[in-house]
Amino acid sequence: MRRSQKFEKPKNRKGTLIQLGGYLMRYKWRLLLAIVLTIGSNLLALVGPLLSGYAIDAIELGFGKVNFNQVFYYAFWMVIFYITSAGLTYILEVLMITVSRKVTYAMRKDVFNKLLDLPIGYFDVHQTGDVISRITYDIDTINSSLSNDLIQVSSAVITVLGSFLMMLAISPKLVLIFVFTVPISIVMSKYLVKKTRPLFGRRSRKMGELNGFVEEMVSGQKTLRIYDQEENTINKFNVKNKEAVEAYYNAEYYGSMIFPTINLINNVSLACISVFGSLLYLAGEMTIGQISSFVLYSRKFSGPINEMANIMNDLQSALAAAERVFALLDELPEAEDTEEMAELKTVKGNIILENVRFSYDANQVIIRDLSLQVEAGKLVAIVGPTGAGKTTIINLLMRFYDVESGNIYVDGNEVHELTRDSLRKAFAMVLQDTWIFHGSIYENLTYGKENATMEEVVKAAKAARIHSFIEHLPNGYETILSDAGTPISKGQEQLLTIARAMLMDAKMLILDEATSNVDTRTEKKIQEAMRHLMKNKTCFVIAHRLSTIQNADLILVVDRGDVVERGTHEVLMEKAGMYWQLYQAQFD
Numbered sequence: 412m413r414r415s416q417k418f419e420k421p422k423n424r425k426g427t428l429i430q431l432g433g434y435l436m437r438y439k440w441r442l443l444l445a446i447v448l449t450i451g452s453n454l455l456a457l458v459g460p461l462l463s464g465y466a467i468d469a470i471e472l473g474f475g476k477v478n479f480n481q482v483f484y485y486a487f488w489m490v491i492f493y494i495t496s497a498g499l500t501y502i503l504e505v506l507m508i509t510v511s512r513k514v515t516y517a518m519r520k521d522v523f524n525k526l527l528d529l530p531i532g533y534f535d536v537h538q539t540g541d542v543i544s545r546i547t548y549d550i551d552t553i554n555s556s557l558s559n560d561l562i563q564v565s566s567a568v569i570t571v572l573g574s575f576l577m578m579l580a581i582s583p584k585l586v587l588i589f590v591f592t593v594p595i596s597i598v599m600s601k602y603l604v605k606k607t608r609p610l611f612g613r614r615s616r617k618m619g620e621l622n623g624f625v626e627e628m629v630s631g632q633k634t635l636r637i638y639d640q641e642e643n644t645i646n647k648f649n650v651k652n653k654e655a656v657e658a659y660y661n662a663e664y665y666g667s668m669i670f671p672t673i674n675l676i677n678n679v680s681l682a683c684i685s686v687f688g689s690l691l692y693l694a695g696e697m698t699i700g701q702i703s704s705f706v707l708y709s710r711k712f713s714g715p716i717n718e719m720a721n722i723m724n725d726l727q728s729a730l731a732a733a734e735r736v737f738a739l740l741d742e743l744p745e746a747e748d749t750e751e752m753a754e755l756k757t758v759k760g761n762i763i764l765e766n767v768r769f770s771y772d773a774n775q776v777i778i779r780d781l782s783l784q785v786e787a788g789k790l791v792a793i794v795g796p797t798g799a800g801k802t803t804i805i806n807l808l809m810r811f812y813d814v815e816s817g818n819i820y821v822d823g824n825e826v827h828e829l830t831r832d833s834l835r836k837a838f839a840m841v842l843q844d845t846w847i848f849h850g851s852i853y854e855n856l857t858y859g860k861e862n863a864t865m866e867e868v869v870k871a872a873k874a875a876r877i878h879s880f881i882e883h884l885p886n887g888y889e890t891i892l893s894d895a896g897t898p899i900s901k902g903q904e905q906l907l908t909i910a911r912a913m914l915m916d917a918k919m920l921i922l923d924e925a926t927s928n929v930d931t932r933t934e935k936k937i938q939e940a941m942r943h944l945m946k947n948k949t950c951f952v953i954a955h956r957l958s959t960i961q962n963a964d965l966i967l968v969v970d971r972g973d974v975v976e977r978g979t980h981e982v983l984m985e986k987a988g989m990y991w992q993l994y995q996a997q998f999d
Contacts, residue, residue: 427734452497453570455492465485510557518550518553530812533742548618549615582701588680621655758917760821765817781974790963791951792952792953793967795968810831839920845908851889851892852907871910874910918948957993957997
């Protein structure tokens with residue numbers, strides 16, 4: 412029993428951090444240098460308050476009682492340390508930007524490669540805009556966090572630890588104040604982070620949904636306007652936009668509570684330091700310079716805590732984005748070909764479906780028990796009502812989906828015993844939805860056969876009745892087409908895709924409503940040319956216009972996943988069954 416592809420759930424926060432760490436460890440030596448630079452720049456900056464206290468202690472009570480030599484000496488070294496620290500910080504910033512750029516490049520490359528490995532079923536259940544949002548917006552969010560937040564976090568750790576040790580060396584008694592304030596800060600931070608974390612995940616999801624909706628509406632502009640749905644679409648967009656904005660606002664609003672809360676606690680601790688420091692000075696246990704240094708260190712100690720609270724929003728946003736990216740990367744790809752699988756080399760085109768059963772989900776069976784046999788070199792037409800399973804049969808032949816039970820044979824080989832690559836190369840396919848990418852007409856035509864000669868290209872274009880049109884373009888076959896097909900019509904796009912399929916040296920051809928965008932006269936000419944060009948090759952044609960398949964060697968009438976009738980046009984018309992009813996419905 413073969414089951415359809417299932418999709419995994421997103422990983423948890425711990426798993427996300429491990430995967431993100433895996434990307435960072437690819438550049439471990441750069442990260443090691445970044446750690447050294449971080450330690451160096453912060454330690455140099457930590458010397459400043461100590462020197463400042465020494466300079467203040469060089470000032471005695473009374474007018475003019477200042478040891479300027481000591482003041483200038485300590486001030487000079489403060490400038491040297493701060494300038495050196497700033498220089499190291501600049502190098503660190505450049506280094507981390509480089510690392511984040513490389514991580515972003517690698518991550519985006521991995522996501523794109525993953526998209527090419529995913530089964531077709533993944534794209535059936537995920538909006539295109541949402542997928543694009545993951546590879547653009549979410550990865551950009553991660554990039555921003557890596558280049559900025561990691562530096563701040565690592566600097567904060569060193570600064571807090573260094574400041575604490577310096578304060579402990581100056582006055583252990585004053586440090587006792589932080590015994591009360593720091594735990595309160597930690598508890599409040601954990602509480603607020605726990606409350607806001609789901610909000611950032613919701614923000615990323617809503618942005619993906621908004622992008623998906625916009626992508627759908629932009630691609631469907633003509634249909635939207637034909638049905639006069641502008642106002643309705645605007646209302647739907649307003650709902651999606653409002654949800655995205657509210658999700659963004661809630662995440663930022665509740666996340667912004669962290670900073671003022673922690674800042675309040677730190678300011679209270681500073682007030683306590685000022686009061687108790689004054690008492691220690693009066694008791695002769697501290698000098699003015701030591702109090703000044705302690706206050707500066709307390710600001711350095713509390714400053715990173717404030718910063719940590721401030722960047723916590725960005726970190727949560729980055730982690731939420733990373734969860735979406737890694738959820739995609741963790742999706743199960745198409746099963747890899749095994750060493751036991753054979754290459755389909757000498758293709759004749761004999762197709763057998765034996766008791767095939769398939770469903771996209773457990774609630775709706777598309778194909779129940781389908782059996783059919785197609786001889787090599789035959790033109791087979793598949794007709795039937797909408798939802799009968801016509802396109803599904805093609806998807807199973809190409810192994811875009813795997814059957815639940817039953818078997819499919821190509822030239823006597825069960826398709827699951829053949830490599831996907833060799834199986835799919837045996838087919839050329841033209842779909843109803845044309846796909847023209849940005850590039851020249853020549854590049855589009857040779858997409859499936861890059862080593863094709865111009866003579867072969869022209870021959871295929873002539874057979875598809877598109878050569879004359881191409882020759883009249885300013886640059887002929889070198890004319891550049893955009894992804895929308897400009898400057899050619901939809902019907903001409905379809906002729907190009909037909910020529911592309913003709914050019915492939917495939918023994919089997921699949922046409923899924925491939926001529927729906929051309930007129931009937933042109934369609935008949937294309938089929939005549941195609942019959943000549945595809946001689947001795949097996950052809951599958953899915954068509955609704957029954958007038959275009961009357962010359963087929965075999966017509967299969969499919970209903971609810973079963974072949975209910977088969978034969979030539981004349982034979983089926985004589986039976987006066989389902990095919991006859993479909994034909995009469997079109998031409999009555």
